[in-house]
Amino acid sequence: MGITLSEAQIERYSRQIILSEVGGVGQRKLLQSKVLIIGCGGLGSPCAYYLAAAGVGTIGLVDGDKVELNNLQRQILHSTNTVGKLKVESGKETLLSLNPDIQVITYPFRLTSENILDIIKHFDIIVDGTDNFPSRYLINDACVMTNKPFFHAAILKFFGQAMTIIPHQGPCYRCFFSEPPPPGMVPSCQEAGVLGAIAGIMGVIQATEVLKFILGKGALLTGNLLIVDALEMNFTKHTIMPKNDCAVCGDNPSITKLIDYEEFCGLRAQSCNTALSKI
Numbered sequence: 001m002g003i004t005l006s007e008a009q010i011e012r013y014s015r016q017i018i019l020s021e022v023g024g025v026g027q028r029k030l031l032q033s034k035v036l037i038i039g040c041g042g043l044g045s046p047c048a049y050y051l052a053a054a055g056v057g058t059i060g061l062v063d064g065d066k067v068e069l070n071n072l073q074r075q076i077l078h079s080t081n082t083v084g085k086l087k088v089e090s091g092k093e094t095l096l097s098l099n100p101d102i103q104v105i106t107y108p109f110r111l112t113s114e115n116i117l118d119i120i121k122h123f124d125i126i127v128d129g130t131d132n133f134p135s136r137y138l139i140n141d142a143c144v145m146t147n148k149p150f151f152h153a154a155i156l157k158f159f160g161q162a163m164t165i166i167p168h169q170g171p172c173y174r175c176f177f178s179e180p181p182p183p184g185m186v187p188s189c190q191e192a193g194v195l196g197a198i199a200g201i202m203g204v205i206q207a208t209e210v211l212k213f214i215l216g217k218g219a220l221l222t223g224n225l226l227i228v229d230a231l232e233m234n235f236t237k238h239t240i241m242p243k244n245d246c247a248v249c250g251d252n253p254s255i256t257k258l259i260d261y262e263e264f265c266g267l268r269a270q271s272c273n274t275a276l277s278k279i
Helices: 007-012 023-032 044-054 087-098 116-120 131-146 196-214 261-265
Strands: 034-037 058-062 102-107 123-126 150-156 160-167 224-231 234-237
Touching: 023 196, 034 044, 044 058, 044 087, 044 196, 058 087, 087 102, 116 131, 123 131, 123 196, 123 234, 131 150, 131 160, 150 196, 160 196, 196 224
Parallel strands: 034 058, 034 123, 058 102, 123 150
Antiparallel strands: 150 160, 160 224, 224 234
């Protein structure tokens, strides 16, 4: 595999190396993997933390925001001491403190149709930790067009949802959510609130899916939408079928170039927020 595990690495990752599904071969796969996490907030924080702990060798962090005090209830990459810092820098410090064995690359800006392809081309896997529809559709379209697997989750109040999208091997995000909703139809976390722990649950689900994908083990959430109701502690899966007429991944796609969907929504990206589209 091109990587020889050091004694320190064998000790650090020993509890997962002893898993038959991982072993030394699997650990080397993790160390060679490159994962881009878009959004260093409630979802991206726990996802990044567990991927770093597991030994994913290169982690990219994308976020143009700075840490605010109200983030700390759920965004575990950050702390009181990093309020006012760029989230990507705060996150990098936390991840390297946890595991100096890895590389963390930071992108302190918002992704757009102009720059997303230049960023994602350097990574094997994309994680959607965003909190707004414009970013979500942009990520979906870019990943389908470049055949990049990506892992979606969203949160609101006590609820969460997750999907794993492997382009052309199952449905994409648009196969179920064909286009962004009208402005104001879905409240944001700022408007409706969110339990910090549900962000942790969904971010860790994303991390678990990423690790399974890298290792080639288990059943992924491809073709399924997982809905989590933390109030009732119910986990339900809904089957999603690929749509032959999907605008991006269908037989005759009508969307063949990227656009910035904040214009489609009629709002600036930072105000077109959402977290959960419930079915």
